[in-house]
Amino acid sequence: MRTAIFFQKKKIKIKKLFPKHSFKKDIIVTNIKSLNTAEKSDLTFFDTIKYKNLAAKTNASFCITKKKLQHFLPLKVEKIIVDNVLFELANVLKQIYPLADVDYPDLSLKKPNLKKFPSVKFSNNVLIGKNVKIGKNSMIGSNTIIEHDVIIGKNCVIGSNTNIKNSIIGDNVIIQDGNKLGQKGFGFIPLEKKNFKFPHIGKVIIHNDVEIASGCTIDRGSIEDTTIGNNTYLDNQVHIAHNVKIGSNCMIAGQVGFAGSAMIGNNVSIGGQAGVSGHIVIGNNVKIGGGSGVVKNIDDNQVVMGYPALPLKDFIKNSKK
Amino acid sequence: MRTAIFFQKKKIKIKKLFPKHSFKKDIIVTNIKSLNTAEKSDLTFFDTIKYKNLAAKTNASFCITKKKLQHFLPLKVEKIIVDNVLFELANVLKQIYPLADVDYPDLSLKKPNLKKFPSVKFSNNVLIGKNVKIGKNSMIGSNTIIEHDVIIGKNCVIGSNTNIKNSIIGDNVIIQDGNKLGQKGFGFIPLEKKNFKFPHIGKVIIHNDVEIASGCTIDRGSIEDTTIGNNTYLDNQVHIAHNVKIGSNCMIAGQVGFAGSAMIGNNVSIGGQAGVSGHIVIGNNVKIGGGSGVVKNIDDNQVVMGYPALPLKDFIKNSKK
Amino acid sequence: MRTAIFFQKKKIKIKKLFPKHSFKKDIIVTNIKSLNTAEKSDLTFFDTIKYKNLAAKTNASFCITKKKLQHFLPLKVEKIIVDNVLFELANVLKQIYPLADVDYPDLSLKKPNLKKFPSVKFSNNVLIGKNVKIGKNSMIGSNTIIEHDVIIGKNCVIGSNTNIKNSIIGDNVIIQDGNKLGQKGFGFIPLEKKNFKFPHIGKVIIHNDVEIASGCTIDRGSIEDTTIGNNTYLDNQVHIAHNVKIGSNCMIAGQVGFAGSAMIGNNVSIGGQAGVSGHIVIGNNVKIGGGSGVVKNIDDNQVVMGYPALPLKDFIKNSKK
Numbered sequence: 001m002r003t004a005i006f007f008q009k010k011k012i013k014i015k016k017l018f019p020k021h022s023f024k025k026d027i028i029v030t031n032i033k034s035l036n037t038a039e040k041s042d043l044t045f046f047d048t049i050k051y052k053n054l055a056a057k058t059n060a061s062f063c064i065t066k067k068k069l070q071h072f073l074p075l076k077v078e079k080i081i082v083d084n085v086l087f088e089l090a091n092v093l094k095q096i097y098p099l100a101d102v103d104y105p106d107l108s109l110k111k112p113n114l115k116k117f118p119s120v121k122f123s124n125n126v127l128i129g130k131n132v133k134i135g136k137n138s139m140i141g142s143n144t145i146i147e148h149d150v151i152i153g154k155n156c157v158i159g160s161n162t163n164i165k166n167s168i169i170g171d172n173v174i175i176q177d178g179n180k181l182g183q184k185g186f187g188f189i190p191l192e193k194k195n196f197k198f199p200h201i202g203k204v205i206i207h208n209d210v211e212i213a214s215g216c217t218i219d220r221g222s223i224e225d226t227t228i229g230n231n232t233y234l235d236n237q238v239h240i241a242h243n244v245k246i247g248s249n250c251m252i253a254g255q256v257g258f259a260g261s262a263m264i265g266n267n268v269s270i271g272g273q274a275g276v277s278g279h280i281v282i283g284n285n286v287k288i289g290g291g292s293g294v295v296k297n298i299d300d301n302q303v304v305m306g307y308p309a310l311p312l313k314d315f316i317k318n319s320k321k
Numbered sequence: 322m323r324t325a326i327f328f329q330k331k332k333i334k335i336k337k338l339f340p341k342h343s344f345k346k347d348i349i350v351t352n353i354k355s356l357n358t359a360e361k362s363d364l365t366f367f368d369t370i371k372y373k374n375l376a377a378k379t380n381a382s383f384c385i386t387k388k389k390l391q392h393f394l395p396l397k398v399e400k401i402i403v404d405n406v407l408f409e410l411a412n413v414l415k416q417i418y419p420l421a422d423v424d425y426p427d428l429s430l431k432k433p434n435l436k437k438f439p440s441v442k443f444s445n446n447v448l449i450g451k452n453v454k455i456g457k458n459s460m461i462g463s464n465t466i467i468e469h470d471v472i473i474g475k476n477c478v479i480g481s482n483t484n485i486k487n488s489i490i491g492d493n494v495i496i497q498d499g500n501k502l503g504q505k506g507f508g509f510i511p512l513e514k515k516n517f518k519f520p521h522i523g524k525v526i527i528h529n530d531v532e533i534a535s536g537c538t539i540d541r542g543s544i545e546d547t548t549i550g551n552n553t554y555l556d557n558q559v560h561i562a563h564n565v566k567i568g569s570n571c572m573i574a575g576q577v578g579f580a581g582s583a584m585i586g587n588n589v590s591i592g593g594q595a596g597v598s599g600h601i602v603i604g605n606n607v608k609i610g611g612g613s614g615v616v617k618n619i620d621d622n623q624v625v626m627g628y629p630a631l632p633l634k635d636f637i638k639n640s641k642k
Numbered sequence: 643m644r645t646a647i648f649f650q651k652k653k654i655k656i657k658k659l660f661p662k663h664s665f666k667k668d669i670i671v672t673n674i675k676s677l678n679t680a681e682k683s684d685l686t687f688f689d690t691i692k693y694k695n696l697a698a699k700t701n702a703s704f705c706i707t708k709k710k711l712q713h714f715l716p717l718k719v720e721k722i723i724v725d726n727v728l729f730e731l732a733n734v735l736k737q738i739y740p741l742a743d744v745d746y747p748d749l750s751l752k753k754p755n756l757k758k759f760p761s762v763k764f765s766n767n768v769l770i771g772k773n774v775k776i777g778k779n780s781m782i783g784s785n786t787i788i789e790h791d792v793i794i795g796k797n798c799v800i801g802s803n804t805n806i807k808n809s810i811i812g813d814n815v816i817i818q819d820g821n822k823l824g825q826k827g828f829g830f831i832p833l834e835k836k837n838f839k840f841p842h843i844g845k846v847i848i849h850n851d852v853e854i855a856s857g858c859t860i861d862r863g864s865i866e867d868t869t870i871g872n873n874t875y876l877d878n879q880v881h882i883a884h885n886v887k888i889g890s891n892c893m894i895a896g897q898v899g900f901a902g903s904a905m906i907g908n909n910v911s912i913g914g915q916a917g918v919s920g921h922i923v924i925g926n927n928v929k930i931g932g933g934s935g936v937v938k939n940i941d942d943n944q945v946v947m948g949y950p951a952l953p954l955k956d957f958i959k960n961s962k963k
Contacts, residue, residue, distance in 0.1 A: 105765035105783035141426035462747035556828035612935035
């Protein structure tokens with residue numbers, strides 16, 4: 001995946017980030033990443049035993065974790081033992097990425113410079129941020145805002161009144177009217193007087209041939225990215241929370257909602273107004289009936305319906321009682 | 322109903338559209354319509370036995386259908402026998418209406434020419450397409466986009482940040498902020514690498530005295546129109562898919578969703594977050610409780626609730642178990 | 643709460659409003675308020691026995707009510723006995739507030755006068771109405787519309803394509819992209835040919851440190867205000883109907899909907915796609931599972947889930963049947 005820098009990043013050494021902890025060497029933290037994507041001199045975090053297998057293989061140099069989880073991590077990883085992993089993580093994110101916890105308006109927006117985009121068609125009042133890249137033969141509808149550093153592929157059609165930020169969009173993607181992509185997700189550390197906003201440093205990645213109807217909201221990832229696979233189609237008013245990963249060739253009907261970090265396979269079809277809980281894993285070739293509430297993982301090739309969602313046969317049996 | 326041409330239409334003879342089939346006469350196809358609205362020299366389609374009665378009475382000259390359905394059609398209709406009716410239909414639509422499968426931005430948009438609309442009040446940054454008609458004493462809010470050929474009646478108030486295309490709107494209609502009307506619906510032929518987008522050549526028709534709150538999406542019809550009857554009121558964030566027909570004097574509460582081709586009678590009230598499945602027929606004077614999922618037709622005068630929706634008595638009985 | 647006048651108000655004497663009724667003195671009606679907020683020379687209304695305790699203590703000078711409810715009101719209150727309280731109320735509201743039943747576009751909108759807002763940062767194409775006040779260090783995103791008389795506190799960040807009217811917003815409030823605040827709610831007297839629109843003279847009041855994600859709709863109150871308490875966070879596509887009151891420190895996940903006049907306590911968390919019926923009262927520290935439908939009041943400290951929502955234990959027991 002091509003790289004793009006959406007958030008200003010500060011170079012801070014590990015001892016400055018955690019002055020109460022001791023470290024073998026005081027180096028600059030390159031980045032903050034998840035257990036499985038972190039590399040040398042990155043900082044990661046490990047908060048729940050669910051991820052112990054990923055923890056055992058992490059390449060991160062530093063890991064924020066709890067006392068009782070530390071022994072799952074490789075010896076070479078320097079452990080930062082805390083009481084509240086997510087709070088400490090949010091705190092460090094805020095120091096390294098000071099502008100990722102609030103969606104400040106992009107003050108670099110301008111009318112598109114047509115010399116820079118010779119084969120792109122812009123309708124009226126389009127606003128384009130710094131360093132935006134748009135591929136050949138793409139079209140952008142009126143009143144649409146593409147914020148700084150966004151990358152849009154070729155042969156895309158973006159509708160009107162749509163806002164795109166912190167996103168990388170493939171080729172042949174259609175995004176209709178009134179969509180919002182790349183805004184901060186719903187993540188914070190609840191505190192009684194004033195919540196601590198969790199900085200969101202992830203992106204939205206839309207692969208090729210995707211179609212997004214109207215009035216959808218797709219939040220960027222918190223640490224990882226929010227992604228939508230090739231040839232997946234979304235209907236109107238779909239809500240996709242931070243870190244959700246949807247595979248290829250999916251069909252998502254109107255008003256479906258995905259809570260944070262849900263993972264959806266390929267060739268999945270979901271009926272209107274269904275909801276998928278956070279951190280749920282749904283396999284390939286799954287069919288989910290309209291209005292269902294998915295609260296458990298679903299294996300490949302299942303057909304489910306209901307609230308909570310059950311195998312279709314059981315749903316029909318229950319409905320006849 | 323007044324006519325308006327929203328999509329460029331090509332004149333193509335029937336043999337060019339179906340080179341592998343033989344026809345008595347090689348004439349230009351006037352239009353592509355549903356079984357009951359098609360007239361002489363129109364092309365129609367017949368895909369499911371459910372519509373055998375309409376098929377028997379169609380006035381179309383040509384009909385795309387399956388081998389085992391052909392005998393329901395009148396003798397005079399020339400049958401085009403195929404394996405996948407909807408795919409062939411989409412294919413022909415794309416040839417006759419080459420620009421109806423993607424919502425390309427309207428490049429004819431301009432600031433309103435006040436001489437053309439002497440009694441209309443425009444707020445700031447309104448954009449109006451070619452051939453738009455707006456009746457006396459109507460008002461259009463800021464940042465609102467009315468695309469080419471849209472017709473709006475008199476005494477209408479259209480809010481801000483609203484997009485209207487491919488629509489015909491009656492008199493005394495109120496449409497609040499952030500609505501999207503007339504965009505392409507969620508229709509395509511699923512193909513593994515790249516879906517085939519179903520061209521949508523229908524309109525949205527809003528009758529008199531309708532009120533639409535904020536953040537609603539109303540898709541245009543695929544072959545037929547999407548219609549909303551007189552004096553029907555929609556609350557916020559309602560989703561109306563392609564071809565839905567809603568009668569008069571209905572009350573549709575917030576976040577209700579209608580899947581494609583649902584038909585709703587008159588004097589129907591629907592509580593918040595209810596959903597209506599595709600192709601469902603709901604009678605007159607029906608009351609549907611909030612959060613219900615309607616998956617079966619409902620006769621006149623029924624009160625239903627639940628998921629799936631049941632007569633209210635049964636719902637209450639079940640809830641007490 | 644600071645005062646702001648959002649709707650033109652006519653000075654009309656009580657006898658002119660109700661020519662068929664007799665009154666001790668013919669005075670100008672100061673305002674129309676609810677039973678518990680009305681003061682001397684105000685007009686109130688009393689339609690259901692549910693509010694008999696409030697009725698007994700009202701300070702209003704006049705009250706529209708039904709024959710069989712009148713004896714609950716204090717002696718000093720002049721009773722206006724009618725058959726349909728809400729219809730008469732709507733009628734009087736329309737006379738005193740002739741412009742509150744339809745959201746007419748604000749024709750006072752202009753580009754912000756930077757001299758008036760020296761420490762506010764405006765992105766592109768922002769539109770500001772007459773008498774708008776914005777506090778220090780606030781930022782307003784592109785294409786956003788702030789209508790006349792709106793008050794926004796200090797250190798707020800308002801996103802792009804957002805519409806705010808008839809609202810008073812505290813300090814440190816974050817409102818992301820594509821939100822609509824302060825529009826007329828879904829209130830009308832159903833009449834067969836043409837509904838009578840209920841004028842909405844209330845406001846939206848957002849307290850300090852609130853965060854509102856993207857694509858939400860928050861209607862203004864009809865007679866009272868719609869309010870959101872300190873440090874409450876809303877996720878994307880939340881729908882808040884007229885008169886809803888949400889307490890402090892609440893967490894409302896994506897696509898949740900609140901019907902009119904629901905009252906939510908403090909420290910309440912609500913999962914995605916849940917719905918709350920009209921006039922429901924939810925206590926403090928309540929947890930409501932995703933997808934639930936709340937149709938009954940909930941006491942403090944309860945955890946509920948399901949449709950209709952039940953205590954969590956009962957929901958789990960039922961799901962295992």
